[in-house]
Amino acid sequence: xxxxxxxxxxxxxxxxxxxxxxxxxxxxxxxxxxxxxxxxxxxxxxxxxxxxxxxxxxxxxxxxxxxxxxxxxxxxxxxxxxxxxxxxxxxxxxxxxxxxxxxxxxxxxxxxxxxx
Numbered sequence: 001x002x003x004x005x006x007x008x009x010x011x012x013x014x015x016x017x018x019x020x021x022x023x024x025x026x027x028x029x030x031x032x033x034x035x036x037x038x039x040x041x042x043x044x045x046x047x048x049x050x051x052x053x054x055x056x057x058x059x060x061x062x063x064x065x066x067x068x069x070x071x072x073x074x075x076x077x078x079x080x081x082x083x084x085x086x087x088x089x090x091x092x093x094x095x096x097x098x099x100x101x102x103x104x105x106x107x108x109x110x111x112x113x114x115x116x
Contacts, residue, residue, distance in 0.1 A: 008042035030092030
């Protein structure tokens, strides 16, 4: 395996560091329990979109999560947006919508911002 850790091992390590369970991670990301179990057991490696969701929820870098020998620390948006998990929750929920529903949400956000 060389210098690279497995994604499964990194997910487990981050869960322990963040004092979270797989169920907590599923709730935060919107990823089904069956898929998360496969990721944690090494049966599957998450796709890029799900890697992002998991890394965001665990507050770790995607590259670290994928097993690369890089810093675990995540370069993020301003802390106030991520402190309570709203960004991760939003991304998880947004990812579950259809393309049409996503377009509607984006239009709503733009409308709210333009009214300010």
